[in-house]
Amino acid sequence: MPSDSSYLESVLHHDIPLTREMGLKVVDWQQDQLRLHMPLQANINHKSTMFGGSLYCGAVLAGWGWLHLQLRRNGIEDGHIVIQEGQISYPLPVTRDATVVCGPPEEKVWQRFLATYKRHGRARLTLDTWVLNEGSEERAVAFTGQYVLHR
Numbered sequence: 001m002p003s004d005s006s007y008l009e010s011v012l013h014h015d016i017p018l019t020r021e022m023g024l025k026v027v028d029w030q031q032d033q034l035r036l037h038m039p040l041q042a043n044i045n046h047k048s049t050m051f052g053g054s055l056y057c058g059a060v061l062a063g064w065g066w067l068h069l070q071l072r073r074n075g076i077e078d079g080h081i082v083i084q085e086g087q088i089s090y091p092l093p094v095t096r097d098a099t100v101v102c103g104p105p106e107e108k109v110w111q112r113f114l115a116t117y118k119r120h121g122r123a124r125l126t127l128d129t130w131v132l133n134e135g136s137e138e139r140a141v142a143f144t145g146q147y148v149l150h151r
Helices: 004-015 052-073 107-120
Strands: 025-030 033-038 080-089 098-102 122-133 139-150
Touching: 004 025, 004 052, 033 052, 052 080, 052 098, 052 122, 052 139, 107 122
Parallel strands: none
Antiparallel strands: 025 033, 033 098, 080 139, 098 122, 122 139
16 A cells, blocks of 8 residues: 555646646655655746745645645545635745645644534635745745635
């Protein structure tokens, strides 16, 4: 059976072909944190930094992927995840390959989300994602997205 990381990468590359062109890779899924990799060269702009649209896409996909894997872990595979709203800021340029990270919400928020979905067949969850220049822990991009899960 493939690892969660290879499973998610396969889903992303099959269902969202753009992810292949972006060179997006799933690095790991550990301790409720998802890490993606995006190469600069496949996403470069005219200023030799990473294109803002690629960064937005990577941030959205990290949240989508985190939710997809967490739902799978909880035995929920009957829903469709969509991004409803997103807010992004770009405090630093991304000048190297990027690491995109999505971590978990508070446990009580997650439990309320699951209960709402089970009861109503629809629920919303806000997830935070950030982008790092490879080799740095300083956040170059910060994203907050509201995801909707519906049957």
